Amino acid sequence: MAEEELTVSSLTGVDMRVRIAGPGTRSYAFLTDWLIRLLLALAWLLAGALLRLLPRVAADASLAHTVMVAAVILALATYFLYQPLLEVAMRGRTPGLRKAGARIATVEGATPGTGALIIRNLFRLIDALPVFYVVGLTCCMLTKQRVRLGDMVAGTVLVLDEADSVQRLGRLSAQLQRTALPAEALQLIHDLLDRWRSLEEARRTRLARELLCKFDPGFDPRRGAALSSRALQGRLEALLGGEPGH
């Protein structure tokens, strides 16, 4: 049974809980990175092939051979070193992980060091066995913290990157200062706006009208019944921005 959260002990004794990324997020990030490194490697090969077409290079067989060898070496280096180098340089993130909204952390919730990141990459040799990361994915599905062998050895775990939520705290505090709404109301309006697209139109408009009736003094329920879903959404956003009744 997998646990979905990693409990991190803070320096002040207050525990934090970080959500663990599952095999789906992991596979999505890997495939994105794989595609990028494949394209970069192919770009080197293409560049090598194009250089060989230059008259000066084409005339010299030894130079043409050297160009192609260099292109192959660069392509292989890009393909194989993309992941470890970027993980180290970007402190546990890669473009694929960013896109998937995940980052690598240690089991203590810290940023992993260079050694740990290199070790987790070395163990891809075993995780990739026999084909298509069968060992890694199986291990990921069976372990409590959804880790592959490389993560287990390096003491790392893939967690969801909640960096956006930090900005959300800033926005929330700004709204709390501007609006006279109670905190519970803010919470309800935020929740509704977050789930706006996933809710059926009839349901979201009904909920929006109920909230506006309760918290927006300028809202007329009879007129409000004629407002479209989009207009109601705008009204709720305006309410969060501290402009009730406008």
Add this chain to the structure above:
Amino acid sequence: MAASPDTDAPAGIWIRTQAPRWEALAAQAAAAPQRSHATVDEALRTLRSYRVLTQHLASARELLPASLLTAALQNACATLHAAINREPRLTGARWLRLFREEIPAAAASVRTLALWLAALLVASAFAGWWLINTYPQLVSLIASPRMIDGVERGHLWTYQVLELAPPALLSARIFSNNVMVILGAFCSGILFGLGAFYMIAYNGLMLGGLLAFTHQHGLELGLVKFTLAHGPVELSVMCLAAAAGTALGEAVIRPAHSTRTESLRRRAAQLGPLLLACALLLLGSGLIEGFLSPRATVSIPVRLAVGLGYWTLMLLWLGGRLFPKAKT
């Protein structure tokens, strides 16, 4: 210090009084992970923010459990936690410590295992020799048809490699092959050490078998001459990497810490630097194998001097005698 909310007061009052601070704290939490260098003032400010945020998180959990605000505070805390708890960038002093202390310490921790694996390599080589001597037709299991054909005609494949590729490319190829072998030996050690044993036994069998095969055609001295310069370090590094892999397996079988995973993690962190040393040593032996070994004109004493010299250098480094000790 942050003012603790009055728990008897409604959550709304606490939120409204603290909200102005969160905006600034959120800005700090967002900026901290992006910073590659921090001044002492910045670092202290980040630590203060972290402390205040965790206090507010504890209060929010009490007053508004499962709320948006609590989640946002928690994520801000986790982001700052990761930003504060990160290793410094690799500096010159850190590299020096790695080369002077950590690599020799890691090598010392697997010395006995490496000696046992060297014994396994020798025993497997003898077994390979006996096998090919007794059943010569089995050579097709360890050598390609081209190699067999060449030896049967009286030519060693080792001296023809320079005709196939330039020395630099040859060195790069040899290096990458050897690195894959040591990584395989290390990583497969996690399978209770059996993977590392297999790697060593297989390579020993191949070595002994090829020596026996060349001996049958009177070319064994040529093969020994070829391996003299790069062989000692290459084989020693293979034993070291396999010993590191076996130590990983041992950490799983006989955990020295509270859990097997913890034991494995600590052992891997300790042995990681040794793998770096192995890769660097293989880079050197790859260069020797690409540039020096295939040249028939290089005499045996020169090869012996290079091989023994490089091997001694390796022993001095791994024994902690190559770099001066740090002043205490």
